[in-house]
Amino acid sequence: MLPIGKTIAAESKTGREIAVFTKYFEKLSYHQLAETIAPLEVAGLEVQLRKGSHNIEPQELAEKLPAFVAALAKKDLATVRKLLA
16 A cells, blocks of 8 residues: 555655546535545545536636635645646
């Protein structure tokens, strides 16, 4: 089993960070997503910020991103922002 860091911003002991691609969990609420992913001991989750995104649409950024980040923080998870045009 590989040791895995807990946050994207911090340096891990191994220099490796693993984040989960969330598209396959799109039907879960932010809280349910955090609960599901936390036991995997990954650094965090990617979050797509784009039109047609399963996570957050650009016009919803100010409203939804803080809620997403807060749900993950409760489980000691970080976000990896994936910005696509």
